[in-house]
Amino acid sequence: MSQVSSPYLAHHFEDLEQQQESASLGMWLFLVTEVMFFGGLFAAYAVYRTIYPGPFHAGSHLLDVRLGGLNTAVLITSSLTMALAVHAAQTGHRKALLRYLFLTIALGTVFFIVKGFEWHHKYVEHHIPGPSFHYEGPSDPHRVQLFFVLYFCMTGLHALHVLLGIGAMLWLVLLAYRGKFSTEWYTPVELVGLYWHFVDIVWIYLFPLLYLLGRH
Amino acid sequence: MSSYPVPQTTPIPEAREGSSGSENHTNYLSAGYTLKSWLLTVDHKRIAVLYLLGITFFFVIGGIFALLIRLELMTPKGDLVSSDTYNRLFTQHGLIMIFLFLIPAIPGVFGNFLIPLMVGARDLAFPKINLASWYMFMIGGGFMLAAIFTGGVDTGWTFYTPYSTTFANSSVILAGLGAFIVGFSSVFTGLNFAVTIHKMRCPGLTWFRLPLFVWAHYATSLIMLLGTPVVAITVLLVAIERIWGVGIFDPRIGGDPILFQHLFWFYSHPAVYIMILPAMGVMSELFSTFSRKPVFGYSFIAASSLAIAIVGFFVWGHHMLVSGQSEFAGLIFSALSFLVAIPSAVKVFNWTATLYKGSISFQAPMIYAFGFIGLFAIGGLTGLFLACLGMDYHVHDTYFVVAHFHYVMVGATIMGFLGALHYWWPKMFGKMYSEGWAQFAAVVIFLGFNFTFFPQFLLGYLGMPRHYHEYVPEFQILHILSSAGAMLLGVGYLIPGVYLTYSFFYGKKAPANPWGATGLEWQTSSPPPTHNFEKTPVVTGEPYDYSRVESVPNVAS
Amino acid sequence: MNHIMPGHIVPVRVYLAVFCALVVLTVLTVKVAYVDLGLLNTPLALGIASVKAMLVVLYFMHARYSPRLILLVVIVSAFTLILLFAFTLSDYLTRGQIVLPIQ
Numbered sequence: 001m002s003q004v005s006s007p008y009l010a011h012h013f014e015d016l017e018q019q020q021e022s023a024s025l026g027m028w029l030f031l032v033t034e035v036m037f038f039g040g041l042f043a044a045y046a047v048y049r050t051i052y053p054g055p056f057h058a059g060s061h062l063l064d065v066r067l068g069g070l071n072t073a074v075l076i077t078s079s080l081t082m083a084l085a086v087h088a089a090q091t092g093h094r095k096a097l098l099r100y101l102f103l104t105i106a107l108g109t110v111f112f113i114v115k116g117f118e119w120h121h122k123y124v125e126h127h128i129p130g131p132s133f134h135y136e137g138p139s140d141p142h143r144v145q146l147f148f149v150l151y152f153c154m155t156g157l158h159a160l161h162v163l164l165g166i167g168a169m170l171w172l173v174l175l176a177y178r179g180k181f182s183t184e185w186y187t188p189v190e191l192v193g194l195y196w197h198f199v200d201i202v203w204i205y206l207f208p209l210l211y212l213l214g215r216h
Numbered sequence: 217m218s219s220y221p222v223p224q225t226t227p228i229p230e231a232r233e234g235s236s237g238s239e240n241h242t243n244y245l246s247a248g249y250t251l252k253s254w255l256l257t258v259d260h261k262r263i264a265v266l267y268l269l270g271i272t273f274f275f276v277i278g279g280i281f282a283l284l285i286r287l288e289l290m291t292p293k294g295d296l297v298s299s300d301t302y303n304r305l306f307t308q309h310g311l312i313m314i315f316l317f318l319i320p321a322i323p324g325v326f327g328n329f330l331i332p333l334m335v336g337a338r339d340l341a342f343p344k345i346n347l348a349s350w351y352m353f354m355i356g357g358g359f360m361l362a363a364i365f366t367g368g369v370d371t372g373w374t375f376y377t378p379y380s381t382t383f384a385n386s387s388v389i390l391a392g393l394g395a396f397i398v399g400f401s402s403v404f405t406g407l408n409f410a411v412t413i414h415k416m417r418c419p420g421l422t423w424f425r426l427p428l429f430v431w432a433h434y435a436t437s438l439i440m441l442l443g444t445p446v447v448a449i450t451v452l453l454v455a456i457e458r459i460w461g462v463g464i465f466d467p468r469i470g471g472d473p474i475l476f477q478h479l480f481w482f483y484s485h486p487a488v489y490i491m492i493l494p495a496m497g498v499m500s501e502l503f504s505t506f507s508r509k510p511v512f513g514y515s516f517i518a519a520s521s522l523a524i525a526i527v528g529f530f531v532w533g534h535h536m537l538v539s540g541q542s543e544f545a546g547l548i549f550s551a552l553s554f555l556v557a558i559p560s561a562v563k564v565f566n567w568t569a570t571l572y573k574g575s576i577s578f579q580a581p582m583i584y585a586f587g588f589i590g591l592f593a594i595g596g597l598t599g600l601f602l603a604c605l606g607m608d609y610h611v612h613d614t615y616f617v618v619a620h621f622h623y624v625m626v627g628a629t630i631m632g633f634l635g636a637l638h639y640w641w642p643k644m645f646g647k648m649y650s651e652g653w654a655q656f657a658a659v660v661i662f663l664g665f666n667f668t669f670f671p672q673f674l675l676g677y678l679g680m681p682r683h684y685h686e687y688v689p690e691f692q693i694l695h696i697l698s699s700a701g702a703m704l705l706g707v708g709y710l711i712p713g714v715y716l717t718y719s720f721f722y723g724k725k726a727p728a729n730p731w732g733a734t735g736l737e738w739q740t741s742s743p744p745p746t747h748n749f750e751k752t753p754v755v756t757g758e759p760y761d762y763s764r765v766e767s768v769p770n771v772a773s
Numbered sequence: 774m775n776h777i778m779p780g781h782i783v784p785v786r787v788y789l790a791v792f793c794a795l796v797v798l799t800v801l802t803v804k805v806a807y808v809d810l811g812l813l814n815t816p817l818a819l820g821i822a823s824v825k826a827m828l829v830v831l832y833f834m835h836a837r838y839s840p841r842l843i844l845l846v847v848i849v850s851a852f853t854l855i856l857l858f859a860f861t862l863s864d865y866l867t868r869g870q871i872v873l874p875i876q
Contacts, residue, residue, distance in 0.1 A: 011338065011339075011747075012332075012337065012338040012339035012340075012341075012343065012416075013416075014752070016778060016779065017779045018415055018416065020778055020779055020780065021415055021779075021840065022341045022342075022411050022415045022416070024839065024843070025410075025411050025414060025415060025842065025843070025846075026341060026342060026345075026407055026408075026411045028843055028846050028847075029406075029407045029410055029411065029441055029846065030403075030407060031850075032441055032442065032846060032849075032850040033403050033407075033441055033442075033444070033445045034445070035445075035850045035851075035854060036441075036442055036443070036444075036445035036446050036850070036853065036854065036857075037445035037446070037448060037449050038449075039445070039446065039449075039853075039854045039857055040445070040446045040449035040450055040453075040479050040482075040857075041449060042854075042858070043478075043479065043857050043858050043861050044453075044464050044475060044479070046858050046861070046862060047472070047475055047861060047862060047865050048464070048470070048471075050862060050865060050866070051865055052470060055470075065803065069799070069803055072799050073796065073799065076792065076795045076796065076799065077792070079792075079795075079829060079833050080788060080789075080791075080792040080833075082833070083783075083788045083832075083833045084785065084788060087782065087783065087785060087788070090778075090780065090782045091782065129460070129462045129469075130460065130461060130462055131461075133462075140470070142468065142469040142470050143469065143470045145462070145469045146464065146466075146469045146470045146471060149462060149463060149464050149469070150464060153453070153456065153464070183778060184778055185778055186778060187778070190780070193833075193834075194834055197829050197830075197833045197834045198834075200829060200833075201825075201826045201829050201830070204822050204825045204826050204829070205819075205822050205826070207799075207802075207822075208802055208806070208818040208819070208821070208822050209818070209819075209822075212802065212803065212806035212818055213806070213814065213815060213818060214814075215806040215807050216806065216807055216808055216809035216810070216814060414842065438849075442849075442850070442853045446857065474864070475861075478861045478864065479861075482857055482861075529853065529856060530856070530860070532860075533860065533864070541864045541868075542863075542864050542865075542866075542867040542868040542869070542870065542871070543867075543870070543871035543872075543873060544863070544867035544870055544871050545860070545863050545864040545867060547871075548860075548863065549860075
């Protein structure tokens with residue numbers, strides 16, 4: 001075994017492989033905690049959707065499927081560009097890495113803007129829970145308000161994670177620009193990639209559950 | 217051929233011979249004396265010491281609240297404090313003891329210190345995240361203290377809705393944020409342990425050669441990772457509902473307060489296994505060393521740690537048997553709760569079997585171990601009483617419950633903590649403590665504990681509700697007995713504070729292996745050098761193999 | 774000495790194929806949502822979402838090319854999540870089914 005240790009090897013690891021596998025496992029375990037964090041909200045949603053099907057369908061109908069669908073496409077595409085960014089890092093293509101990072105950031109920003117539009121619509125239509133909440137329709141307005149409390153909590157928490165992901169990618173852009181990544185070491189790119197894909201997966205579930213159930 | 221771990225290093229001479237004088241090698245304590253070298257350390261051993269200071273500080277505060285509670289309860293009238301104040305006393309006692317002591321203590325101090333040593337590594341997988349976990353702990357604790365000093369918290373440590381969301385006029389949000397931040401500490405710790413145990417075991421150290429202390433902490437890590445985030449989002453939702461004025465637990469819009477309880481207990485029941493599993497890991501080490509025998513049924517104890525962690529996630533509804541949850545769900549949760557007792561029983565039987573034909577000695581760690589067995593047996597068995605639906609209808613929210621959980625949390629977990637503290641004190645600080653005083657304190661603590669909490673079983677059975685500071689005069693004699701016990705217990709806790717501090721400065725220098733124990737942590741000096749081992753150890757034999765360890769050196773103080 | 778960081782490099786065409794599959798599945802899930810399939814709508818929506826999630830996990834997140842432990846981590850977290858949902862729902866779905874005799 002080579003005794004020349006890489007400058008990227010931290011003092012407490014035996015070799016790069018152990019270090020990289022540890023980092024990867026660490027990020028996956030962190031994502032497990034994120035799954036359970038969102039999971040509490042999804043559990044609440046499952047319960048209330050089950051016991052209040054009518055009002056929750058009504059609430060769902062008040063959401064814009066086209067904007068939700070657009071955001072789904074945006075995030076899926078951003079997952080592709082993120083995967084391509086990791087690929088570029090793995091193969092040592094710095095320019096491609098920067099390009100795909102910028103694309104992912106741009107798509108994430110588009111998601112955020114579309115979300116802002118949606119929330120603004122909700123504000124205008126008095127669907128934001130609180131004293132100004134107003135619903136006219138066949139369903140119980142209280143339960144419809146409950147739907148919107150969950151809607152804003154879930155999409156809000158998700159949007160926060162999108163924002164943090166964009167921040168992390170900006171940090172990656174900085175490091176990549178300074179030439180810190182190479183075929184020998186690109187761990188942060190890989191880890192942020194894992195995080196970004198997780199954010200995509202949450203939306204993959206949020207979209208049908210919030211926007212699509214009850215459309216028929 | 218050689219059986220147990222033979223590290224590639226020669227043992228450090230002065231540690232063996234107990235020669236006085238300064239170190240030829242620096243150890244982790246002497247590696248720097250500035251505040252910065254401590255507050256910005258990434259050495260897991262220093263972080264463990266930082267945790268020890270933090271949890272001790274919070275334990276004292278939580279203990280003061282306990283003493284005030286016991287003082288109030290000496291008389292049937294609510295005459296020492298108002299009801300509002302009393303609500304704050306028990307809430308804050310619970311919050312501090314659970315979030316700032318019981319959950320972080322053994323993992324934060326002994327897990328951090330020992331796991332890298334026990335797996336033959338130079339540090340945990342993520343040293344900076346380890347330091348971050350300590351800061352999260354201290355900052356979260358700071359938020360808790362802020363809540364206490366800006367009006368207090370009176371919801372009960374369980375934050376039940378709708379009181380906590382709508383009606384409580386106290387610092388619920390600050391306390392909730394404190395719990396949220398401390399949760400990060402727990403998650404970071406669990407993450408670090410899990411990755412370290414998976415990826416950084418030294419050559420030859422297969423899973424089934426790991427010390428059972430490590431298995432226990434691995435199981436604990438699983439719970440920390442899977443459970444903590446659920447209570448985090450739940451507490452956040454309570455804060456949101458308080459701020460926003462509307463939320464998902466609000467009955468006015470169709471919200472169900474019981475949903476809060478589901479989400480809360482989904483973590484908080486497994487949390488009690490976060491509190492007990494590390495103590496059980498300690499017990500495996502203590503029973504083995506102080507009988508000089510391998511632990512009986514190693515693989516069963518390892519498997520039972522995992523079983524407790526897993527099955528522990530299936531039973532949370534037993535806290536809600538009278539809440540209004542469906543009776544059918546109550547049936548399921550009750551039955552599954554009986555199941556989770558089985559792996560615990562396996563451990564108790566195996567530790568007892570470890571003693572059989574062992575060469576038993578009664579130093580302080582072993583006294584705590586024996587204390588653990590007795591108190592955990594009572595605490596665990598009374599848990600079964602509570603799991604039983606019919607019985608729980610009568611004793612839920614009475615002092616029977618209070619007695620049960622104090623038997624397991626104080627009786628068992630704190631015995632585990634104190635046993636660990638004495639057992640690994642020589643390793644951590646390179647000094648021997650006064651064995652006579654330690655044995656005395658252990659007995660005082662054991663007696664004080666039982667006087668405090670055994671009467672509470674009787675009180676609960678007779679109908680004394682929890683959270684009340686007024687009660688019928690017939691209960692007073694039992695309350696006085698309990699309060700007297702609490703005073704004795706408090707004194708018992710102070711004694712180690714004195715002799716351990718004394719030992720830190722003036723104690724006799726400790727050899728590398730004062731107990732003649734097996735385990736990689738005893739193969740390096742006391743205290744260890746910053747990098748733990750001169751060379752990465754190679755493990756070639758089974759754990760708890762005493763044939764390779766020299767006989768116990770004379771360590772009488 | 775120039776080391777290469779260990780890690781499987783997934784070919785770009787695999788990423789593109791997965792992307793196409795994700796887009797197709799998204800269109801599918803929207804279309805199917807407007808068809809009344811009764812009780813089947815919800816499981817179908819969740820099922821399609823889960824297929825999409827698995828594709829992201831296996832290929833974009835490299836789980837297919839990572840140590841087996843990673844897949845175990847994914848399975849354990851999914852299981853724990855399902856546990857939370859199932860046991861919580863078991864309360865709400867059975868309320869009022871067993872009535873205790875009142876004294």
